[in-house]
Amino acid sequence: MSLDIDRIASLPQRLRNRAPRVHCLLNTVAQKLVADGLSALGIIPSMTSSADEVAHFARRADALLVNLGTSTPEMRRAIDIAVEAGTQAGRPFVLDPVKSYASPIRHDFALSLIANRPFAVKANAAEMADLQPAASKATAVVETGETDRITDGERTALIRNGHPWLAAVTATGCLAGALIAAAATVEDDPLLAGAGAMALIGVAAEMAAERSRGPGSFAMELLDALAAIDASDIHQRLKLTHG
Amino acid sequence: MSLDIDRIASLPQRLRNRAPRVHCLLNTVAQKLVADGLSALGIIPSMTSSADEVAHFARRADALLVNLGTSTPEMRRAIDIAVEAGTQAGRPFVLDPVKSYASPIRHDFALSLIANRPFAVKANAAEMADLQPAASKATAVVETGETDRITDGERTALIRNGHPWLAAVTATGCLAGALIAAAATVEDDPLLAGAGAMALIGVAAEMAAERSRGPGSFAMELLDALAAIDASDIHQRLKLTHG
Amino acid sequence: MSLDIDRIASLPQRLRNRAPRVHCLLNTVAQKLVADGLSALGIIPSMTSSADEVAHFARRADALLVNLGTSTPEMRRAIDIAVEAGTQAGRPFVLDPVKSYASPIRHDFALSLIANRPFAVKANAAEMADLQPAASKATAVVETGETDRITDGERTALIRNGHPWLAAVTATGCLAGALIAAAATVEDDPLLAGAGAMALIGVAAEMAAERSRGPGSFAMELLDALAAIDASDIHQRLKLTHG
Numbered sequence: 013m014s015l016d017i018d019r020i021a022s023l024p025q026r027l028r029n030r031a032p033r034v035h036c037l038l039n040t041v042a043q044k045l046v047a048d049g050l051s052a053l054g055i056i057p058s059m060t061s062s063a064d065e066v067a068h069f070a071r072r073a074d075a076l077l078v079n080l081g082t083s084t085p086e087m088r089r090a091i092d093i094a095v096e097a098g099t100q101a102g103r104p105f106v107l108d109p110v111k112s113y114a115s116p117i118r119h120d121f122a123l124s125l126i127a128n129r130p131f132a133v134k135a136n137a138a139e140m141a142d143l144q145p146a147a148s149k150a151t152a153v154v155e156t157g158e159t160d161r162i163t164d165g166e167r168t169a170l171i172r173n174g175h176p177w178l179a180a181v182t183a184t185g186c187l188a189g190a191l192i193a194a195a196a197t198v199e200d201d202p203l204l205a206g207a208g209a210m211a212l213i214g215v216a217a218e219m220a221a222e223r224s225r226g227p228g229s230f231a232m233e234l235l236d237a238l239a240a241i242d243a244s245d246i247h248q249r250l251k252l253t254h255g
Numbered sequence: 256m257s258l259d260i261d262r263i264a265s266l267p268q269r270l271r272n273r274a275p276r277v278h279c280l281l282n283t284v285a286q287k288l289v290a291d292g293l294s295a296l297g298i299i300p301s302m303t304s305s306a307d308e309v310a311h312f313a314r315r316a317d318a319l320l321v322n323l324g325t326s327t328p329e330m331r332r333a334i335d336i337a338v339e340a341g342t343q344a345g346r347p348f349v350l351d352p353v354k355s356y357a358s359p360i361r362h363d364f365a366l367s368l369i370a371n372r373p374f375a376v377k378a379n380a381a382e383m384a385d386l387q388p389a390a391s392k393a394t395a396v397v398e399t400g401e402t403d404r405i406t407d408g409e410r411t412a413l414i415r416n417g418h419p420w421l422a423a424v425t426a427t428g429c430l431a432g433a434l435i436a437a438a439a440t441v442e443d444d445p446l447l448a449g450a451g452a453m454a455l456i457g458v459a460a461e462m463a464a465e466r467s468r469g470p471g472s473f474a475m476e477l478l479d480a481l482a483a484i485d486a487s488d489i490h491q492r493l494k495l496t497h498g
Numbered sequence: 499m500s501l502d503i504d505r506i507a508s509l510p511q512r513l514r515n516r517a518p519r520v521h522c523l524l525n526t527v528a529q530k531l532v533a534d535g536l537s538a539l540g541i542i543p544s545m546t547s548s549a550d551e552v553a554h555f556a557r558r559a560d561a562l563l564v565n566l567g568t569s570t571p572e573m574r575r576a577i578d579i580a581v582e583a584g585t586q587a588g589r590p591f592v593l594d595p596v597k598s599y600a601s602p603i604r605h606d607f608a609l610s611l612i613a614n615r616p617f618a619v620k621a622n623a624a625e626m627a628d629l630q631p632a633a634s635k636a637t638a639v640v641e642t643g644e645t646d647r648i649t650d651g652e653r654t655a656l657i658r659n660g661h662p663w664l665a666a667v668t669a670t671g672c673l674a675g676a677l678i679a680a681a682a683t684v685e686d687d688p689l690l691a692g693a694g695a696m697a698l699i700g701v702a703a704e705m706a707a708e709r710s711r712g713p714g715s716f717a718m719e720l721l722d723a724l725a726a727i728d729a730s731d732i733h734q735r736l737k738l739t740h741g
Contacts, residue, residue: 043290044285044375044425046472047284048423048425048471049403050472051422051424051425052423052469052471059284060282060324060326062325062326062327064327065326065357068358069357070286072357086327096496105280127490147463231471232471232472232474232475235469235470236467237469239469240468240469246444
């Protein structure tokens with residue numbers, strides 16, 4: 013197989029043209045950076061997790077991000093409501109099972125969400141180890157790391173873009189998950205959506221790092237880079253191989 | 256009528272001299288930027304929304320911001336307690352009915368707060384459409400947009416300052432609401448307080464945009480501009496007309 | 499007595515070598531800056547405050563920060579669980595009794611936590627006045643201000659580093675508390691841990707201020723400075739006297 017690089021490179025432009033709404037069930041630490049990262053690309057974020065109104069927001073959105081970084085009983089209830097309302101309305105959802113290994117409740121809840129067939133699961137190596145083999149039943153799996161590994165069970169893409177400072181800025185991983193959710197609104201192929209989102213943030217990180225002196229300036233430059241990135245940046249810098 | 260431009264232009268200096276306390280009932284996404292934006296002007300923010308202590312904070316404050324960006328039952332209860340305690344203590348409150356149109360609970364709650372006669376309601380066009388004509392019973396209405404429209408029912412001011420990047424940085428609208436609440440502590444005329452706050456953030460945004468390359472650097476420069484802005488900046492750049 | 503300056507100056511390097519985990523029970527306003535400030539030094543933050551999983555996170559961490567900036571009943575319950583689990587697992591905890599004077603519940607809760615013998619209490623002058631003499635029973639007391647005063651009851655260190663812009667950036671005080679908790683994982687002497695953490699943030703603030711034009715750029719530069727600071731920076735700039 014070979015992936016359609018043009019569809020990966022055109023993702024930022026397609027997102028700007030569509031301006032999709034992404035509703036994020038997200039821990040409070042990450043909300044601001046994720047909202048600003050989405051907004052920099054013209055994506056419209058919303059973030060409420062109140063159980064009595066989240067269904068309205070899920071239906072109004074074009075896609076959902078479900079991030080388990082905060083896992084209170086209220087948040088789990090809101091997530092269940094949002095996923096049900098969103099799924100009934102035909103909205104794809106992306107699962108980011110943050111630190112699923114760190115508490116039994118979070119682990120079990122992640123498995124119950126995977127059973128609802130997310131568009132994609134985005135996880136790091138430790139989370140993937142914790143959730144295998146259930147996660148591989150999701151439509152696509154995006155395993156993040158120095159090399160990002162995106163697979164739909166048949167095809168696999170490896171992306172080697174990015175920068176170490178991404179790990180020093182809290183919520184950039186959460187932003188990657190939100191970008192996959194946004195990508196799902198303009199790209200039906202989960203493998204291309206996952207690869208496109210990881211290429212987008214990885215290349216933007218490289219552009220940002222060239223203008224930065226440390227993680228503080230990098231966080232600022234990353235938003236500027238997401239607002240500026242276009243297909244030619246991705247074509248020029250993409251380090252994609254087939255696994 | 257003609258508005259007293261000197262009172263609009265002197266707002267940042269009057270805020271720095273007074274250093275008022277503004278207690279903010281605010282969604283978690285927006286808390287940090289609003290706190291930093293207020294602090295940049297010497298205003299003292301507080302943010303707790305715990306029902307069992309919010310009355311103490313409301314009474315200690317000089318003004319309240321009530322922002323409906325997070326509308327859980329606990330938050331609505333905290334808001335009711337804060338508004339009652341604040342009102343009894345003679346503190347003005349400003350209402351920002353974020354996305355009141357997106358859920359019936361939020362819509363109804365916004366109406367119940369408007370019945371408590373806020374100092375001002377700050378809303379965008381979609382929220383104003385949802386809440387009219389109730390909102391126009393508030394002392395002043397600040398309708399934000401490319402042109403901000405501030406009216407007290409008799410007089411109307413139009414302000415055309417600002418920058419498109421304001422929309423790409425989450426919580427700048429919430430900050431505008433908080434600035435109106437702060438303005439209420441130094442300016443009795445709600446029309447001048449609303450116009451002054453919108454001029455302040457709009458002019459600061461223009462100053463910031465001149466030093467920025469994208470929404471990330473703009474967010475940083477906006478705080479520097481709020482710390483630096485003075486009456487001459489506002490006199491020089493203000494685009495005010497009477498509606 | 500005289501303090502071992504080398505142990506104060508070597509703190510950033512010792513933190514980078516150890517890469518300790520610090521679990522933070524922290525108000526939502528401050529979470530992002532504290533997480534990024536810790537990460538800039540290679541410290542691994544976690545932030546959940548869900549009562550049903552916080553014990554797992556407390557045991558996995560090397561130290562705890564307990565910050566009372568948000569004091570809901572749920573947060574107080576989570577803090578009690580975390581402190582008990584952490585203490586049983588031998589983890590030091592640092593208490594930051596934010597605005598303990600502002601509500602009776604918060605005041606009483608701060609006293610109950612001090613009775614659990616934190617590694618250190620970090621407080622400003624108003625909080626210290628509210629909590630004396632109970633606070634002085636903690637192993638160490640770090641009273642922050644223009645001059646930071648660190649004492650273990652027998653020895654006292656005064657540190658005059660820092661910059662006024664620290665007060666204009668929300669959560670830098672919370673970050674100082676988190677740095678004391680991190681320091682506790684590499685420095686057994688609470689006086690040296692407290693003095694080292696305050697020297698670290700104070701000197702980093704001075705380095706950042708030299709590159710900044712206002713509180714916005716200062717907040718960004720502070721993170722870059724925390725990532726870059728080394729022993730020679732602290733040796734060069736430290737203003738330490740014995741009180």
